[in-house]
Amino acid sequence: MLDLRRDLVCCVSSPFDCIRIDLPRAALDEFADEIGAATITHLNFRHGVAVDDAVLKNIGQSLLPAVEHPETVNHLFLDYISLAFRAHVATIYGGLNQPRYTKNQGLAPWQTKRATEMMESRLEGDISFADVARECRLSRSHFARAFKQSTGFPPHRWLQQRRVEHARDLLLKDKLTLAEIAVRCGFADQSHFNRVFLSHAGTTPGTWRRRHRSAPAYTPSVSSHLETACI
Structure with missing residues (x-):
C-alpha cells in the first residue's frame, strides 16, 4: 500500500503484472458519511511495505476479467467491488467501526x-x-x-442471472440471431454472451437452443439456483 501524498520511486528488476487501485480521500469520507461514522483521519499502514491481505488480493483477482474484457463489465459489478474495497480499507486500516447488522x-x-x-x-x-x-x-x-x-445474491449476480433467463426465453421463442439476443440481454457482444451463458447453463447458447427446441417447454425461474457466473 502506498500513500500518494509522498514521493514514489519504484525499481523494477523483472517484468510483472499488477492491478493498481487508487482510493481518494474523498471516497473514504463519502463512505464514512454514508454509514454515519466519524471521518477517517489516517490509514494505519507502513508506506511501501507489502501487505499480506487476503481480502484485497481476492478483490484484485475478481477484477481480472474486467481488466481483460473491460467492454463486458456492468456498473453494478464495479460499484459492488468498489464498495467492498472501501469498506475493507476503512475498517481494517482506518479503524472505522461499521454498524452491526x-x-x-x-x-x-x-x-x-x-x-x-x-x-x-x-x-x-x-x-x-x-x-x-x-x-x-x-x-x-x-x-x-x-x-x-x-x-x-449480490445485485450484479442477480441481474446477470435474469439476463441469462431472458436470453433463454428469446432462444426458444424468437428467430433472433445469437448476436441480436446478446444485445437485447445486455451483453457486450456474442462472445461475452457465450461465456456468461456457458458458466450458467454448462453449454453454449447455440447448443442449448437446438437441444431445447426439440424438448418440452422450458420454464425459467427467477429463484433458480445461481451457478458460479462469469463476469
Whole structure:
C-alpha cells in the first residue's frame, strides 16, 4: 500500500503484472458519511511495505476479467467491488467501526419489488448501484447487505442471472440471431454472451437452443439456483 501524498520511486528488476487501485480521500469520507461514522483521519499502514491481505488480493483477482474484457463489465459489478474495497480499507486500516447488522435485516417487500423492477427494466442496458439504492432510500452499503439477505445474491449476480433467463426465453421463442439476443440481454457482444451463458447453463447458447427446441417447454425461474457466473 502506498500513500500518494509522498514521493514514489519504484525499481523494477523483472517484468510483472499488477492491478493498481487508487482510493481518494474523498471516497473514504463519502463512505464514512454514508454509514454515519466519524471521518477517517489516517490509514494505519507502513508506506511501501507489502501487505499480506487476503481480502484485497481476492478483490484484485475478481477484477481480472474486467481488466481483460473491460467492454463486458456492468456498473453494478464495479460499484459492488468498489464498495467492498472501501469498506475493507476503512475498517481494517482506518479503524472505522461499521454498524452491526443482524441476519434478518433484509429489504422491505416494497424495496425488493422496486429494486428488482428497476433491474428488470434495464436488462438490455446498464444501471448503477447508486441509482437502485437511492430508489430504495438506502445507502449503498446498507442496500448491498440487505439485497443479498433478501434475494441470496449480490445485485450484479442477480441481474446477470435474469439476463441469462431472458436470453433463454428469446432462444426458444424468437428467430433472433445469437448476436441480436446478446444485445437485447445486455451483453457486450456474442462472445461475452457465450461465456456468461456457458458458466450458467454448462453449454453454449447455440447448443442449448437446438437441444431445447426439440424438448418440452422450458420454464425459467427467477429463484433458480445461481451457478458460479462469469463476469
